[in-house]
Amino acid sequence: MKEYYAERVGTMAGGELGDLMRLVGRDDIISFAGGIPSPDVFPLAELKEITLGLFENEPRQVFQYSSTEGRNELKDFIVEFLSRRGVNTSREELIITSGSQQALDLVAKVLVDPGDPVLVEKPGYVGGIGALKSYQARILGIDMEEDGISIDCLEETLKKTVGKERPVKYIYLVPDYSNPSGARLSVEKRRKILDLAGKYNFYILEDTPYSELSYYEERLDYIKKYDEENRVIMLGSFSKFFVPGLRVAWVCAPRPFIELLSRAKQDADLASSTIGQLIITRAGEKGLVETQARKVREFYRPRLEAMGRALEKYFPAETSWFTPRGGFFFWVKLPAGVNSKELLAKTIDEDKVAFVPGTAFFADPKDGYSYVRLSFSDIEPAMIEEGIKRLGEAIARYSG
């Protein structure tokens, strides 16, 4: 059958990340691979009550189809949620998606022809790169610094595209505590990127999964807040700071673009899960979503700090890392000569510890052999210490 595969299969990501995720559930392995939220912090009692309420109050809706663009009451809650964060929008500028991953897919589907240049953080989110690859985008990485992407690198890259046949369509950004780098984009850079978008005529895909997961500092304004030229397509998700399994996320963009996404979503999955939308809606109306946004900050901070301490204590001097102030990840550079994929093959078998090799986060995997991503979100602090100890010893052994 292979001769019948579409050309895009050749550029589609392999199933490596999926393989790795299967390790998450194995009891004998300490896995820093997941990057998934912890069920320890889910508001289960409240969610149970809300779900029961659905059966009492709207039983005929719970299992029926929703509309393609999503339920109006949920959109109304998102309008309020965004308004409290400085972004004024309306139902008409929102569409509900089946997780932000679907939004990444749909945006690429309606904007990217094979060979179109799209800018991504380097390193950047594996699922964002995957969606772009699956539509045969030409992915151009923009170097990451501690305060987000390098503006110099961005401008240099943009200058090279001037006058070329194919313009840069958009830049994909995770401004807050990005995956995997942990970097937060500074306010100055947010404004500068918006200026450059106007000057070079490209769009900004602003993805905000970790924006609520700020453990030490005030939220910065979304880029969307300054968006006077309608250049920002904003994505938001309940997965990381509330619960992920309901698969509820949203896109906020000008109405004509929402209509386009709606046409694409109708072909993609008709509509998102109704019970998921209803649960989030009622949780939002009861204030539970905002309560949870505060609670998770307290919950994850000790885990971040446990990992930071353990890295200091157990990792060889030849390693280095960035200490994030939010999100789920440490991004670690290995000693020269240690290959992260080879290291993983050994640590799974011999040390019973797992992580994601840096290769997953670059359009060109070879850029990532010296890096690993370590997630602290779904492991208790004592296990974090034990796992980092094992991993530090393994790195020392294999680099020696």
Added chain:
Amino acid sequence: MKEYYAERVGTMAGGELGDLMRLVGRDDIISFAGGIPSPDVFPLAELKEITLGLFENEPRQVFQYSSTEGRNELKDFIVEFLSRRGVNTSREELIITSGSQQALDLVAKVLVDPGDPVLVEKPGYVGGIGALKSYQARILGIDMEEDGISIDCLEETLKKTVGKERPVKYIYLVPDYSNPSGARLSVEKRRKILDLAGKYNFYILEDTPYSELSYYEERLDYIKKYDEENRVIMLGSFSKFFVPGLRVAWVCAPRPFIELLSRAKQDADLASSTIGQLIITRAGEKGLVETQARKVREFYRPRLEAMGRALEKYFPAETSWFTPRGGFFFWVKLPAGVNSKELLAKTIDEDKVAFVPGTAFFADPKDGYSYVRLSFSDIEPAMIEEGIKRLGEAIARYSG
């Protein structure tokens, strides 16, 4: 922004069906447009108990991510479900999708390059045609007869493709009570199509949403049952005979193809809703899915018959239709000179009755101006009679 749209946007379906679906909820309109199952038949009490059980027994799983390919226990239930229907398969040959619409999208994504010929029923399912259009397939319609697609038309079409640069990749079939025609594919034709697939080297996408909704007769064997050459990609869904809002469906195909779909699904939405998968799993284990498969047959048959009687009584002699023996739809030919889209514009405003114009079900809309699709699934028999009366009078008025 339009100059940045991808080329495929030009062939993507318009949002017409979405617009029409919004009429479903309007109290002042009798809508035969929906084609959605009736909440009157959903097993709400049992579903409530099952959902409560999830909070008791597996609270930490309910809101967490699932794996991309779906939960093993759900696959185990589907293996049994299919085994009772003569198809032997295994976990490895299954992937869970967010509704069958996602399966239609993913299959097109991994098999269709722009311009590739794909065969569809004529008339055929709007969502199947939409998915193909969104990947710029060259859609070739195969005429429908009362016992499914015309084998003569199929052979003629295939002969024309011999020696052409681009081979036919697959045929998309809804063998049981197809949407919109209501036709069921005969056993002889099922076998013949499989023979032709071997002879002309194409694949069969067998979609079975209405297979349980057989109101007068025994289920026929799935094409998949006779599939010795691994030519059938089978889709199944819980939406029409169980509940649709959980968005749980599946694909059964050889393992290498499932792996390919899994890579595509990871880019598309990471994973399907966990609570939806868990509810269907527990319902399956308790026997509720099979009980419901029997119950819906009794529930929908009187609605089908009410529509049949009303059509006989109220529709002008110049109309004709096929009386289905299962599924949700009557497919009606209008009197010469009546345009279904123009008719709809009038009946919504003046007669307060809606339907889907036949144009939606053809790759080339002009083939459908003389037809309308009428769904009887979500309307009580008395309202069916009233709506058909209004519509019959409207047709008489506009054709006179």
